[in-house]
Structures are given as structure tokens and as C-alpha cells.
Amino acid sequence: xxxxxxxxxTDYMPALGLLAVTAIYLVTAYQYSPDARAVPAGVAWVMMIxxxxxxxxxxxxxxxxTLMHWLNPAGDADKxxxxxxxxxxxxxxxxxxIAGFAAAMLLIGxxxxxxxxxxxxxxxxxxxxxxxxIGFAAAATLMIWLLFDVVLSLxxxxxxxxxxx
Amino acid sequence: MLDMWLHGIEGLLQFRELAFLxxxxxxxxxxxxxxxxGGAAALALLMPLTYGLEPFTALALSGGVMGGVPxxxxxxxxxxxxxxSAPNAATAIDGYPLAQQGKAGLAIGAAASANSIGGIxxxxxxxxxxxxxxxxxxxxxxxxxxLLALLGLVIVSTTSRGKLLRGLITGGFGLMVAFxxxxxxxxxERFTYGIEYLWDGVHLVPALIGLFAVAExxxxxxxxxxxxxxxxxxxxxxxxxxxxxxxxxxxxxxxGSLIGTVVGxxxxxxxxxxxxxxxxxxxxxxxxxDRDSFGKGNIKGVIAPEAAxxxxxxxSLIPTLAFGIPGGVEMAVFMGILIVHGMxxxxxxxxxxxxxxxxxxxxxxxxxxxxxxTGLMLVKPLSYVTLxxxxxxxxxxxxxxxxxSYAIDMTIENVIVTAVFGVIGYxxxxxxxxxLTIVIALVLGASAERNFHQSMxxxxxxxxxxxxxxISAALLAATIALLVIPVVRAMLNQAANRKILVEKEAA
Numbered sequence: 001x002x003x004x005x006x007x008x009x010t011d012y013m014p015a016l017g018l019l020a021v022t023a024i025y026l027v028t029a030y031q032y033s034p035d036a037r038a039v040p041a042g043v044a045w046v047m048m049i050x051x052x053x054x055x056x057x058x059x060x061x062x063x064x065x066t067l068m069h070w071l072n073p074a075g076d077a078d079k080x081x082x083x084x085x086x087x088x089x090x091x092x093x094x095x096x097x098i099a100g101f102a103a104a105m106l107l108i109g110x111x112x113x114x115x116x117x118x119x120x121x122x123x124x125x126x127x128x129x130x131x132x133x134i135g136f137a138a139a140a141t142l143m144i145w146l147l148f149d150v151v152l153s154l155x156x157x158x159x160x161x162x163x164x165x
Numbered sequence: 166m167l168d169m170w171l172h173g174i175e176g177l178l179q180f181r182e183l184a185f186l187x188x189x190x191x192x193x194x195x196x197x198x199x200x201x202x203g204g205a206a207a208l209a210l211l212m213p214l215t216y217g218l219e220p221f222t223a224l225a226l227s228g229g230v231m232g233g234v235p236x237x238x239x240x241x242x243x244x245x246x247x248x249x250s251a252p253n254a255a256t257a258i259d260g261y262p263l264a265q266q267g268k269a270g271l272a273i274g275a276a277a278s279a280n281s282i283g284g285i286x287x288x289x290x291x292x293x294x295x296x297x298x299x300x301x302x303x304x305x306x307x308x309x310x311x312l313l314a315l316l317g318l319v320i321v322s323t324t325s326r327g328k329l330l331r332g333l334i335t336g337g338f339g340l341m342v343a344f345x346x347x348x349x350x351x352x353x354e355r356f357t358y359g360i361e362y363l364w365d366g367v368h369l370v371p372a373l374i375g376l377f378a379v380a381e382x383x384x385x386x387x388x389x390x391x392x393x394x395x396x397x398x399x400x401x402x403x404x405x406x407x408x409x410x411x412x413x414x415x416x417x418x419x420x421g422s423l424i425g426t427v428v429g430x431x432x433x434x435x436x437x438x439x440x441x442x443x444x445x446x447x448x449x450x451x452x453x454x455d456r457d458s459f460g461k462g463n464i465k466g467v468i469a470p471e472a473a474x475x476x477x478x479x480x481s482l483i484p485t486l487a488f489g490i491p492g493g494v495e496m497a498v499f500m501g502i503l504i505v506h507g508m509x510x511x512x513x514x515x516x517x518x519x520x521x522x523x524x525x526x527x528x529x530x531x532x533x534x535x536x537x538x539t540g541l542m543l544v545k546p547l548s549y550v551t552l553x554x555x556x557x558x559x560x561x562x563x564x565x566x567x568x569x570s571y572a573i574d575m576t577i578e579n580v581i582v583t584a585v586f587g588v589i590g591y592x593x594x595x596x597x598x599x600x601l602t603i604v605i606a607l608v609l610g611a612s613a614e615r616n617f618h619q620s621m622x623x624x625x626x627x628x629x630x631x632x633x634x635x636i637s638a639a640l641l642a643a644t645i646a647l648l649v650i651p652v653v654r655a656m657l658n659q660a661a662n663r664k665i666l667v668e669k670e671a672a
Contacts, residue, residue: 018338025341032351033353035350043337043341069655071655098379098383098563098587098588105577110571117564121559144565147214154572
């Protein structure tokens with residue numbers, strides 16, 4: 001993996017992402033009245049400083065090591081190397097399943113999204129036999145319907161495609 | 166005061182409340198037995214389902230869950246060397262060797278009774294301290310409330326085991342999120358970027374479901390496999406004799422319970438510290454000839470951490486309820502349930518909702534005791550829980566999580582918030598950022614801002630308002646000290662290490 005200042009590029013991502021989010025937040029804050037922005041802008045400025053420290057502390061330089069030791073000893077470079085890392089693709093796929101499930105709920109509604117998600121997840125991710133997938137998908141749908149529709153008397157979202165707002 | 170205690174018991178002794186307490190206890194036992202889930206995930210998933218319940222019933226359900234989790238975790242720790250939650254890891258040190266020697270029943274029996282006694286001692290301490298805490302908190306005004314929120318964030322950041330910087334960052338991020346939506350001070354909306362749903366702010370419950378339940382499921386997906394694979398070989402005998410062992414070793418139970426009580430009352434320290442501190446103190450206190458047997462199956466090594474874990478669970482209610490500073494992640498999620506039912510955690514909670522709070526304390530205690538006995542009866546099925554395949558478990562939990570998130574106020578945007586916070590939560594786990602501070606910030610952010618503006622109005626815009634009042638000055642001093650001390654300590658450690666290195670090189 002490509003390294004910058006001794007650290008894998010991916011390890012900078014959280015700090016860089018937070019820095020970008022904070023910068024956007026700060027720019028937005030200055031569009032509001034002084035009273036409305038006082039606390040949010042103050043927090044955002046503090047965040048800029050803290051995240052910058054975090055970014056520098058991730059480098060394997062002398063100043064990085066010192067900052068890490070003073071402010072975040074648990075994140076020492078050696079300790080981080082010992083942490084078990086999972087393949088990036090596997091993590092992206094896991095997140096994509098969550099995003100897909102949420103999108104399916106939005107589009108086709110809860111009662112169709114649940115069996116679709118459970119069935120496809122078990123079949124593709126879990127590589128379970130077809131009958132097992134159908135069984136669990138039916139059980140999950142029944143559980144959700146019984147719990148929310150019957151017991152709690154809540155109308156489950158029908159999905160944008162089926163008239164949901 | 167006695168009147169309130171009795172009202173609390175009376176409220177709990179209704180069929181509906183007892184039924185939900187028992188339900189919560191079973192859910193707690195189940196979730197406690199599955200590593201990676203635990204009380205926080207259970208409470209996050211249950212949160213939307215409590216909407217339709219009376220506040221008292223919701224608290225009975227929550228108390229049931231919190232009381233059941235430790236027992237579920239200790240069963241799998243002893244039988245399978247697979248602690249359901251991190252604090253139970255201390256139980257596994259001696260519990261698992263006992264199970265390997267064919268004394269699993271002895272260990273589980275001892276754990277069950279130590280659990281119950283620890284819970285009762287923890288309750289007694291809460292009942293003793295809460296009335297005093299109430300008198301103190303009545304002295305608080307807006308400057309104190311603002312500084313208390315700040316202190317809470319700093320305490321939890323400093324206790325995130327060597328992650329001060331990252332704890333503060335996630336706290337700051339949480340505050341940024343908490344400021345989204347309609348603003349009381351200026352009377353307009355902020356940071357909504359044209360999204361109407363955000364006018365009410367980021368809804369707390371969907372965010373918590375995402376941060377804990379969904380994030381853990383993504384983690385489980387990525388890791389894959391089942392939790393354990395040897396549950397079928399479990400044998401359980403001598404449980405009654407295990408129950409008696411706790412009474413034989415009463416000093417160990419008492420020590421563990423007191424350690425748990427003290428540790429639980431300090432926000433953010435957590436159950437791991439309580440259980441391991443109790444274990445190590447018991448080893449230290451043991452006779453020389455007895456000390457070698459620890460780690461090889463000494464029953465006191467099971468009793469000590471178990472008593473501490475449940476005592477801690479009860480006493481961590483003190484900072485959570487009295488000051489709005491959660492004792493741990495589970496308590497942070499529990500704060501969400503309080504808010505859902507119109508009970509803002511913090512000083513006024515003890516004044517406005519006394520009956521509910523005492524009901525909760527009794528529910529937690531009853532659940533600790535009930536869970537111990539139920540756990541004894543359900544040892545075998547609970548050990549099989551760890552055989553559940555992650556690929557099957559995760560989709561089922563996610564369905565409940567997303568549907569529950571929608572059901573909170575029948576808004577589909579909640580599902581999107583849950584998914585987004587699920588990914589954020591997973592990234593926080595993956596990149597080693599503590600999640601507890603973000604929860605505190607989300608809970609306290611809006612009120613902290615309101616109290617800040619009220620304080621500035623009180624002080625005519627002068628910052629000296631925070632120094633002129635004794636309690637706020639003390640809170641400010643404590644906040645600064647907590648920020649500075651870990652850094653100074655790290656600097657001194659570094660200087661000492663450098664000196665040793667120079668001396669070695671010279672030699």
C-alpha cells in the first residue's frame with residue numbers, strides 16, 4: 001500500500017474527511033447571524049485545530065510521534081500496525097449492502113425490501129441453499145409485519161414506487 | 166424519600182411492568198451472550214419500540230435489559246471462553262479453566278449469585294447517593310449546566326483509554342451535528358442545506374441505532390463466521406454448590422461490589438476497568454499459596470469480576486441521571502430512551518421524575534437477581550446463541566433496526582439517518598475513534614448552546630460569569646485540569662523514558 005510520511009494513505013482518510021466536513025461547516029456557519037453562529041463556529045474552529053493535530057500525529061515523523069504520544073497514546077504507530085486489517089473490498093461490500101437495503105426500503109417499501117434483502121444477502125453473501133434463504137426471508141418479513149403492523153399498529157412505509165411520500 | 170421508593174416499587178409491581186421487565190431481561194440475556202452486541206445494541210434496537218409505552222413501562226423494559234446483559238455475557242465467557250461483553254473477559258480468566266476441569270456449573274452458579282449480590286449492593290449505594298446528588302444539583306444555573314456538559318465531554322474523552330485527541334474530535338463532530346436544525350437563539354434554521362427533514366435536527370434515536378446496532382452488524386459482516394464452535398461439548402454440573410461459594414467468599418463479593426460501585430460512579434471509566442480492577446485486587450489480597458491458582462480455575466477469580474460488573478451497572482446510573490454524563494456506552498444509549506420519553510437526563514430529572522427513576526432502579530435490581538436465576542436455567546440454550554452465523558444474524562438484526570428506525574415517527578428519512586450513522590459508526594470502529602463522546606455531544610449539544618447564551622445574557626456578555634460563581638469556577642478548573650493532566654503525564658513519561666535511554670547508552 002502507498003505510504004506518505006511512513007503511514008499508509010488510507011490512515012489519513014478519516015482526518016482528511018473530517019477536515020473537509022469541518023471546513024464546509026465553518027463556511028456555512030459564517031452565513032448566519034453572529035448570535036446563531038457563535039457556538040457552532042467556535043466548535044468548528046476548535047475542530048480544525050484538533051483534526052490538524054490528528055492528521056500530523058498520524059505521520060511517522062518525530063513531531064507526529066510526539067503528538068501521538070502526548071494526545072493519543074493508544075493510537076501509536078506500532079500498535080496500529082498490530083491491528084487486524086480486513087480487505088478494503090470486503091468492507092466496501094458490507095457498507096454497500098447497508099446502502100442497498102436502505103435504498104430498497106425507500107423505493108419499494110419495507111414489506112418488499114425486507115424479504116428481498118434477507119434472501120439476496122443470504123444467497124449471495126452467505127452462500128446458503130435456496131430453501132434456507134427463502135425460509136429466513138419469509139421469517140424476517142413475518143416478524144417485521146407481526147411486530148410493527150399487528151402488535152404496534154404502525155403502517156409500514158409502502159415505498160416511493162408504491163405511493164409513499 | 167421513603168415515600169418515593171415505595172411509589173417506585175408500587176409502580177413496578179404491576180402486571181404490565183413486570184411483564185416488560187421480564188421481556189427486557191430475556192432480551193438482555195440473549196444480547197449479552199453474543200459478543201459484539203451487548204446492552205448498547207439491545208437498547209438501541211428497543212428504543213423505537215418503547216415509543217408506544219408509558220415512560221414507567223419503558224424504563225422497566227430498559228432496566229430488564231441492563232440487568233440481563235452481564236449474566237448472558239458471563240455464561241458464554243465461562244463455557245466457551247467467549248465473553249459476551251468486554252467486562253466478562255475478566256470472568257473468563259478463571260471461569261473457562263474451571264469449565265475445562267468439568268466445573269462449569271460451579272463457576273456459573275458462583276457468577277450468578279455474585280451478580281445478584283453485586284447488583285443489590287450497587288442499588289443500595291445509588292439509593293443512598295441520589296438524594297444527596299439532588300440537593301447539589303439544585304444549586305446549578307445556566308453557567309453550571311453549560312460547563313457540566315463541557316466537563317462531561319472532557320471526562321469521557323480522557324477516559325477513552327489513551328484516545329484523548331480522538332475522543333475530543335468525535336465529541337466536536339457530535340456537537341456540530343447537534344447544532345443542525347432550528348435554533349432557539351436566532352429563531353432560524355441552520356446547516357440544513359435545504360433538507361426539510363433536518364429542520365428538527367438530526368433525530369437522536371435513528372442516529373444511535375446506526376452508531377451501535379448497524380455499525381456492529383457491518384463489523385460482524387466483515388469479520389464473518391460464527392462466534393464460537395464448541396458449544397455442543399458443554400457440560401454443566403454442581404451449580405448449587407457454586408451458588409454457595411459466593412457466600413463462603415463474602416469478602417471477595419463485598420470487595421468486588423464496592424470496587425464496581427466506585428468505578429461505576431465515575432463517568433466513562435466503564436465495566437472493563439471495574440471487572441479487571443476487582444480481579445487484580447482479589448489476586449493481590451489472596452494468600453501467597455493461593456495466588457498461583459488464579460488463572461487456572463480459582464472460584465474467587467469468577468466471583469470478584471462478576472460482583473463488580475453488576476454493582477457498576479447500578480452505580481453508573483448516578484452520573485447518568487444526576488448530571489447527564491453517561492457512565493458508559495450502554496448508559497449513553499439509555500439516555501436516548503429517557504429523552505424519547507420526555508425525561509431530559511441531568512439535574513432536573515431527579516426533581517421532576519423521581520417515581521420513574523426509583524422504579525428504574527428497582528427494575529434494574531430485580532432484573533439482576535432474576536437474570537441470575539433465569540440464566541442458570543437457560544445455560545445450555547444461551548451457549549448455543551454463540552453458534553449463530555454472522556451472515557444470518559446480521560440481516561435479521563438490520564431488518565429490525567431499519568424498520569424500528571422508521572417506526573419512531575413514521576418518517577422514511579430516519580432510515581437514511583440510521584444508514585449514514587451506521588457507516589459513520591463502523592468507520593469510527595475501524596479507525597479507532599471512541600463512539601461514546603459523539604453520543605454525549607448529540608444529547609447535550611443543544612442544551613449546552615442554550616445554556617451558554619443564557620449565561621452570557623446573565624453576565625452581560627462577560628466571560629467572567631463562569632469565574633464569579635463558585636460551582637462554575639470549580640467545574641471550569643476541573644475541565645482544564647482534566648485536559649492538561651494526561652498531556653503533562655505523557656510529557657513526563659516521555660522525558661523519563663528518554664533519560665533512561667540516555668543512561669543506558671552512556672553505560
